[in-house]
Amino acid sequence: MRPTDELTAAERRELIASMRPEDAEGVPALGELDVPAALREQIETAMARYPQLRSAAIPALWAVQRHYGWCTPQGVREAAAVMGVTPAYLEAVATFYDLIATSPIGRHRILVCHNISCWMNGADELLGAFCDAAGADRDDADQHGASSADGEFFVKGFECLGACDIAPMASIDQRYYGPLEAADAVAAIEALRDGEEPLSDKALALRPAAGGPDPSATERAPDAEGHDA
Numbered sequence: 001m002r003p004t005d006e007l008t009a010a011e012r013r014e015l016i017a018s019m020r021p022e023d024a025e026g027v028p029a030l031g032e033l034d035v036p037a038a039l040r041e042q043i044e045t046a047m048a049r050y051p052q053l054r055s056a057a058i059p060a061l062w063a064v065q066r067h068y069g070w071c072t073p074q075g076v077r078e079a080a081a082v083m084g085v086t087p088a089y090l091e092a093v094a095t096f097y098d099l100i101a102t103s104p105i106g107r108h109r110i111l112v113c114h115n116i117s118c119w120m121n122g123a124d125e126l127l128g129a130f131c132d133a134a135g136a137d138r139d140d141a142d143q144h145g146a147s148s149a150d151g152e153f154f155v156k157g158f159e160c161l162g163a164c165d166i167a168p169m170a171s172i173d174q175r176y177y178g179p180l181e182a183a184d185a186v187a188a189i190e191a192l193r194d195g196e197e198p199l200s201d202k203a204l205a206l207r208p209a210a211g212g213p214d215p216s217a218t219e220r221a222p223d224a225e226g227h228d229a
């Protein structure tokens, strides 16, 4: 099915008119799906934190994304089966949040803040440098995000990431780095290609906080297969 934001107004009216409760897909039967044990455990752990199980939708989708790289239709069905909700419910949540990917994206996700503080400090040049180094389309990156042809990188211009004091900054695989220069973008992409930690001297997690750096802050949460993210 095409994304609804690509439909014409007439197509959208037709789609809405076609919707009936009986059209809605039911809750998938857990026994009919081969849900990976690690994924199921992560979702059930999230569900245990909330009085309303449906409230675990975001952590469940995040677990799917970590497991499959993005929220695949099959992964969403698996999460729905574990949670006892319809896939449509989870899809509605997933499509609302732009940190949840509902289509394939590059393996390493780079969000370059281009809001006011970062923009005034060179975010446009930084975004361009990341795109050039990764091989991602600059215009697409600024709009909806762009993946490199080799599938290794996803680069996206993003609104304020809440770290204006290190402007211009970027989030690389969920970790913050800044202040960054164009040369840092090249170095980061090279490090990621080599399977190394990027820009350790610019990692927010390694900056001294009150009382000094916390060594435990350098540890990454393992993914579903036990590998560092």
Ligand code: FES
Pocket (backbone or CB within 6 Å): 113, 114, 115, 116, 117, 118, 119, 159, 160, 161, 162, 163, 164, 165, 167, 169
């Ligand atoms: S403006 Fe870039 S982090 Fe706030």
